[in-house]
Amino acid sequence: MSFNEYRSRSCEGHTTSWPGAAIATVLLAGACGGALAAEQDALKEGPGRDVVQVNCSRCHSTDYIPMNSPFMKRAAWEATVNKMVKVMGAPIRPEDIPIIIEYLTKYYGVE
Amino acid sequence: MQQRRAFVQAIGAGWALAGGAWIAPRAVRGAGLPQGATDSAALDALPGKLALIRRSYRPPNYETPLEAFDSVLTANDRFFVRWHLDNIPRIDAREWSLAVGGDAIDRPLHLTLDQLKQGYKPVELVAVCQCSGNRRGLSDPHVPGVQWGYGAMGNARWKGARLKDVLALAGLKASAVEIAFDGADEPVIDRTPDFVKSIPIWKAQGDDTLIAYEMNGEPLPHWNGFPARIIVPGWTATYWVKQVIAINALAAPERGFWMSTAYRIPKHKFPVIDRFVSQESEQTTPITEMVVNSLITNLTAGQRFQKGSAVVVKGVAWDGGYGIRAVDVSTDDGRSWRAAALGADLGRYSFLSWQHVFTPAETGSTAVLARASNRQGATQTFELIFNPAGYHNNVVQRIPIQVV
Numbered sequence: 001m002s003f004n005e006y007r008s009r010s011c012e013g014h015t016t017s018w019p020g021a022a023i024a025t026v027l028l029a030g031a032c033g034g035a036l037a038a039e040q041d042a043l044k045e046g047p048g049r050d051v052v053q054v055n056c057s058r059c060h061s062t063d064y065i066p067m068n069s070p071f072m073k074r075a076a077w078e079a080t081v082n083k084m085v086k087v088m089g090a091p092i093r094p095e096d097i098p099i100i101i102e103y104l105t106k107y108y109g110v111e
Numbered sequence: 112m113q114q115r116r117a118f119v120q121a122i123g124a125g126w127a128l129a130g131g132a133w134i135a136p137r138a139v140r141g142a143g144l145p146q147g148a149t150d151s152a153a154l155d156a157l158p159g160k161l162a163l164i165r166r167s168y169r170p171p172n173y174e175t176p177l178e179a180f181d182s183v184l185t186a187n188d189r190f191f192v193r194w195h196l197d198n199i200p201r202i203d204a205r206e207w208s209l210a211v212g213g214d215a216i217d218r219p220l221h222l223t224l225d226q227l228k229q230g231y232k233p234v235e236l237v238a239v240c241q242c243s244g245n246r247r248g249l250s251d252p253h254v255p256g257v258q259w260g261y262g263a264m265g266n267a268r269w270k271g272a273r274l275k276d277v278l279a280l281a282g283l284k285a286s287a288v289e290i291a292f293d294g295a296d297e298p299v300i301d302r303t304p305d306f307v308k309s310i311p312i313w314k315a316q317g318d319d320t321l322i323a324y325e326m327n328g329e330p331l332p333h334w335n336g337f338p339a340r341i342i343v344p345g346w347t348a349t350y351w352v353k354q355v356i357a358i359n360a361l362a363a364p365e366r367g368f369w370m371s372t373a374y375r376i377p378k379h380k381f382p383v384i385d386r387f388v389s390q391e392s393e394q395t396t397p398i399t400e401m402v403v404n405s406l407i408t409n410l411t412a413g414q415r416f417q418k419g420s421a422v423v424v425k426g427v428a429w430d431g432g433y434g435i436r437a438v439d440v441s442t443d444d445g446r447s448w449r450a451a452a453l454g455a456d457l458g459r460y461s462f463l464s465w466q467h468v469f470t471p472a473e474t475g476s477t478a479v480l481a482r483a484s485n486r487q488g489a490t491q492t493f494e495l496i497f498n499p500a501g502y503h504n505n506v507v508q509r510i511p512i513q514v515v
Contacts, residue, residue: 057169059300059303060167061167061169063167063168064167066151067148067151067167067258068255070145070147071145080255087372089302090303091300
């Protein structure tokens with residue numbers, strides 16, 4: 001059982017599992033509060049936020065993004081996203097990659 | 112040693128700039144965590160744990176708060192948590208088994224937990240488990256990764272079987288160059304490289320390298336690798352594979368991402384002695400032993416003290432297993448240094464507690480610093496030895512205080 005399943009089960013009897021949990025998280029956030037709600041609330045509003053949320057949270061919570069801010073320039077965010085795709089095998093559509101880099105640079109980067 | 116040279120140079124530069132009054136280099140004055148890391152962290156308790164500093168939920172990366180280091184052995188329920196991949200199974204000890212094999216093993220075997228406990232001589236030792244990236248968040252400039260502060264480490268009494276005894280029973284061949292470990296944790300998606308780590312055969316054959324099933328007299332907590340994890344005393348925690356389910360003796364180096372690309376340091380930049388030759392490349396080498404380091408555990412920045420009243424400064428020191436020789440403390444922002452009193456010796460891989468008592472004679476702002484040295488003559492640096500992954504940060508801490 002994954003950590004996510006474990007946490008979800010510990011959450012008032014709700015059971016869910018990843019990767020379907022991008023949607024389940026939203027539904028459960030109100031009922032569970034705590035970890036799930038905070039994870040969902042982590043990212044700043046702005047163009048590309050949903051693309052980032054769906055793609056990045058497939059494998060890790062998005063608190064990794066604010067944690068690594070604000071000190072990365074566009075090139076550093078680009079390298080990070082490319083690493084996730086090429087090394088970690090993240091199944092991100094090619095057309096989503098520039099959207100993700102743009103969002104991360106604008107809201108969590110430095111120019 | 113390079114570290115010592117760096118120390119001497121830093122001191123020289125400080126004196127030169129200040130015409131006699133020591134000025135702490137920027138690194139010692141402290142860059143601090145990135146603002147986003149400070150803002151996104153929170154105290155949070157995983158099931159079975161007390162509150163730790165949460166750096167990330169998934170995979171769970173939780174840091175031990177400073178006050179937990181008041182005890183020289185770190186409590187299991189406050190021990191830091193670090194995972195790379197988010198499929199972390201809950202393991203039933205009755206169903207767990209450890210496969211020992213690989214192309215450099217003659218007689219592959221499977222061990223149950225009872226067999227591991229009863230079939231091999233139990234060994235106990237105290238050792239520091241420190242994430243390679245501990246203090247990464249203090250790197251200047253900042254580098255990407257989990258933005259750890261000071262608490263991605265802990266010190267525990269580990270009990271387990273010697274890895275070399277298990278390998279011997281499985282018929283280790285002379286062709287073995289590395290021993291690789293795989294845990295039960297898995298990536299969320301298949302294409303992500305599984306977390307597999309290897310160590311050189313000479314380290315695997317050491318008397319102190321264990322397959323541990325107890326931590327501070329109890330079964331390992333789930334989050335720290337229940338039911339068994341690898342213990343590589345003196346080396347950073349990246350090799351201490353949790354929930355270990357497979358041990359493979361290899362006649363050729365392990366080539367996975369987590370060895371060939373991750374957890375590497377520039378060659379010749381750090382004064383480390385242990386080399387991992389089969390994994391070295393032209394430019395980089397795997398991180399191995401921990402560099403000498405210390406932590407002040409009972410002071411906070413800006414704390415106020417009374418002139419004329421005794422102040423106790425406490426902390427811990429550790430290194431890669433050579434043993435701590437001295438901890439020097441300055442209570443006047445680096446102008447003068449005094450040897451701290453050292454606590455009970457729990458072994459060369461353990462935290463060594465230390466303390467120093469002083470009575471402030473003047474009011475005003477000053478700072479407390481602590482600097483450990485080991486028996487190899489290595490000391491903590493005053494300036495960061497920068498590297499892209501933020502490893503081996505053993506910059507001397509400087510804690511500003513007020514005397515009123």
